[in-house]
């Protein structure tokens with residue numbers, strides 16, 4: 073689905089006019105379809121001397137059906153570089169030496185992935201050199217053309233084997249609108265295990281999605297359902313008809329509930345326990361805006377946004393954890409926003425709530441890593457562990473953004489490295505990566521799904 077300007081750029085007139093006038097020419101992004109090849113061409117894999125990931129990654133890429141080469145070809149679908157061997161700023165030259173000759177060979181919707189060690193887990197010159205990789209990746213993201221993206225994955229020592237779900241996601245077309253992100257794969261979680269079937273990684277799992285009757289929530293329900301989960305789709309009673317449609321489409325259940333009601337956590341815990349024996353994945357997607365500049369904002373406009381977007385989520389989490397409704401290796405996933413990172417005019421309430429979601433992830437991550445579920449999964453030697461992460465969408469094509477005035481809307485779309493808005497499915501695919509049982513070591517992350525929007529950090 074291309075926006076109208078994008079459609080124009082692909083028309084005969086547009087093809088003639090756009091390059092002549094130097095207008096933006098956003099690429100058609102490759103998006104996931106079941107059965108699609110993992111990559112449309114080989115991945116060139118390189119490493120700085122002394123790297124600890126190259127061999128492990130090579131095996132992971134092979135398992136994902138990706139052709140891995142170590143000598144440059146004419147065209148590459150991906151460039152993957154293990155920079156864990158970079159222990160001094162002088163060795164950053166290794167990064168230049170690998171990428172400089174081949175950066176122009178990255179194909180349409182191609183991928184650049186650099187792997188390093190979390191700077192905070194290193195010291196001195198190594199810490200400086202590893203931190204420096206961020207500037208490199210964010211600039212490469214801005215330079216790449218034709219829908220290609222660049223990402224940095226910091227892998228803690230000991231988490232090498234737990235990187236597979238993240239690599240698969242970033243290299244695939246599922247990450248179409250995720251660009252220039254820094255992701256951490258840690259060692260705290262103890263239950264990372266590959267799914268029996270990578271095409272149905274959520275088989276046997278129960279997923280709660282709030283605000284699921286339309287927009288991004290409906291897309292999340294569809295993608296989690298596609299991946300094998302039984303989806304409990306939740307929305308307010310006024311959205312009942314649309315909610316039933318979504319639930320039926322994904323073979324899930326519909327639950328009409330206002331999550332801000334005082335008894336909502338109680339009702340939810342009871343529903344999930346009696347109907348499903350608990351829940352594996354909780355996606356806090358329900359959200360509202362009540363935009364007004366601060367001086368014009370009413371108390372009600374402030375309170376309702378904080379209640380839906382933040383307070384209700386905390387109350388639900390606390391109940392599901394206290395009553396051990398969340399299963400072992402469970403997932404809590406928040407939906408923040410780039411407004412919560414960069415701020416926005418008319419959105420002091422919304423940006424506060426969405427920055428609060430990031431705080432919820434920060435506080436929750438160590439708790440979830442030590443979470444003791446009621447009973448361990450069959451065959452599992454431990455009954456600990458879960459994760460909490462968030463997505464921070466940028467400009468996503470929904471009813472919410474269709475209502476934004478034209479010039480601001482066009483700015484929102486074009487002022488990004490990918491030069492276009494994202495689709496609800498792009499947010500959903502990122503959530504599905506967090507939800508994957510193999511992502512047990514992905515904890516405490518906030519990943520923007522924004523096509524590297526030029527807004528803010």
Ligand code: NAD
Nearest residue numbers: 283287288307308330331357358359409465467468470472
């Ligand atoms: P939307 O308005 O289309 O959908 C939100 C859903 O939440 C609606 O179905 C609504 O009925 C439901 N909801 C609201 N209050 C509720 C309550 N008290 N209890 C239960 N359900 C409730 O919005 P969307 O564009 O699909 O956004 C989904 C999420 O993504 C929101 O959290 C939003 O803040 C966030 N987001 C959206 C964008 C974007 O560009 N669209 C960008 C950044 C973040």
